[in-house]
Amino acid sequence: MSDNIVVVGGGAAGISAVEALxxxxxxxxxxxxxxxxxxxxxxxPLSKQVLSGQWPLERARLRADADFEALDVAVVRDRATGLDLDGRRLLLEDADPLPYDGLVVATGVTPLRLPFGHDxxxxxxxxxxxxxxxxxxxLATARHLVVVGAGFLGTEVAATAAGLGHRVTVVDLLPxxxxxxxxxxVAGRVAQLHRDRGVELRTGVGVSGFVASDxxxxxVALTDGTVLEAECVLVAIGSRPAVDWLRSSGLDLADGVVCDRFCRAAxxxxxxxxxxxxxxxxxxRRMRVEHRGNAGEQGQAAAVNLLHGDTTSFSPLPYFWTDQYDVKIQAYGLLGADAEVEVVDGSPEGSAFVxxxxxGGRLTGALAWNAFKPLRRYRGELAALPFPTEGAVV
Incomplete structure (x- = not known):
């Protein structure tokens, strides 16, 4: 058994790992x-309850200092800058290297930025x-918010800002x-939801630059020549794995830290x-999941396999949710633009559906629009499906 374990990353995955250990x-x-x-x-909650002012930031805090003290966890407020695999040392920006017998990397992702304007x-x-x-x-003084990017984060912030009475425009290259x-x-229903609440959608167009004053x-200048007046802009064009600090480590970093089915990278x-x-x-299928539920589950799985020697494959049924206005969208499994979609309960034109x-004819996911109770049945069906044969790709 390891005598000295270091977890890098203070978010949900890292905290789940230390608690599981x-x-x-x-x-x-x-x-x-x-x-x-x-x-x-x-x-x-940052894009919803905290941004809207319904929650103080303190309510979104994952753990208090006393929680770490109770677990006898030393919290190191420093930035990891490198990893010495052979010497089993974690390199830090402002302190001596930390030796380890076991290490869990849970550094998350960093937001993508446009090549201009972030200053x-x-x-x-x-x-x-x-x-x-x-x-x-x-937002407190802005008349118009422009959201660049119509993914989960962008649409959640748009919904929150529109609910606060702001004029909101969402810009995205996709239709x-x-x-x-x-x-x-389902995306068509999301678009209608936002339009019904007064949000302007500018889709199929990109951002070419910003206009500035003092x-x-x-x-915001768009690629079709339009300029949108805006006092506040949120850039929500995606993220990338936070692995720059590992570039010289020797780990495989193709789309994040590449692991085996036990979450083991080296x-x-x-x-x-x-x-x-x-x-x-x-x-x-190899995957990298950027959803809150997966972070907690995988942090626990990585900790257990580190401690007990690769005993359990990590094979979750992914789950995510998003709250926008009075709508809760929840889903299990794999969705995606290339899947065949069948509405089996309710109608997209109504207030609730599944x-x-x-x-390839194989059930891979289920989504509920304000309909969690019927979704439970399909979650059970997904969980009961046999795993593909070794080497098969869904």
Missing amino acids: RREGFTGRLALVAGEPGPPVDRP LAGVHVLRGAHDVAGLRES LPLVAQLGET GRVSG PGVYAAGDVASWPNPRFG ALYRV
Whole structure:
């Protein structure tokens, strides 16, 4: 058994890992390296309850200092800058290297940025506590918010801002919001939901630049020649795994930290959460999942396999949700733009429905629009499906 374990990343996956290690009986030295300033926060509420002012930021805090003290976890407020695999040392920005017998990498993702404009006041990304504070401050005096990117984060912020009475325009290169994640049938319903609440959707067009006045954004220039007046801009064009600090480590970093089915990336090194890429035996497919539920589950799985020696394949049935206005969208499994979609309960024109997703005739996912109770049945069907044969790709 390892005597000294280090977990890198103070988000949901990292916290889940340290808690699982103690719960599983690990009594050695345990350190959590949390490079972000301030307390760890749960990210889903940032774009909704915290941004709207319904919750104080403190309510979104994942754990208090006393929780880590109770677990006898040393919280290291420093940034990881490198990894010495042979010497089993974690390199830090402002402190001596941390030796480890076992390591869990849970550094998550970082927001993608446009190649221009992020030095302007009023231009924001949204990832942590500092970001949501800045966005709230800008919205307090803004007449018009432009959201660049119509994925989950962009549409959630658009819904929150529209609910607060702001004029909101969403810009995206794709023809419908969330079409890459949910397919055309459900994405069309999402688009109508936003239009019904007064949000302007500018789809099939990109952003070519920003207009500025005295160092502050005053407009957004689109690739079709249009200029949108805007005092506040959220750039929500996606994210990338936070692995720059591992470039010289020797780990395989193709789309995150590449792991096996036990979340193992190298001897004594495991990965979990948004940063981890692993082959999910349930689907016969390598995946990297950026959803809150997966972070907690994979943090626990990585910790257990590190501690007990690769005993259990990590084969979850992915789950996600998004809250927009008075609608809750929940889904299990794999969806995607290429799947065949069948509405089996209700209608997309109504207030509630369930849609099933199939790839090659095989059920891969189920989505509920304000209809969680009937979704439970399909969750059971998905969970009961046999795993693909070894080597099969769904």
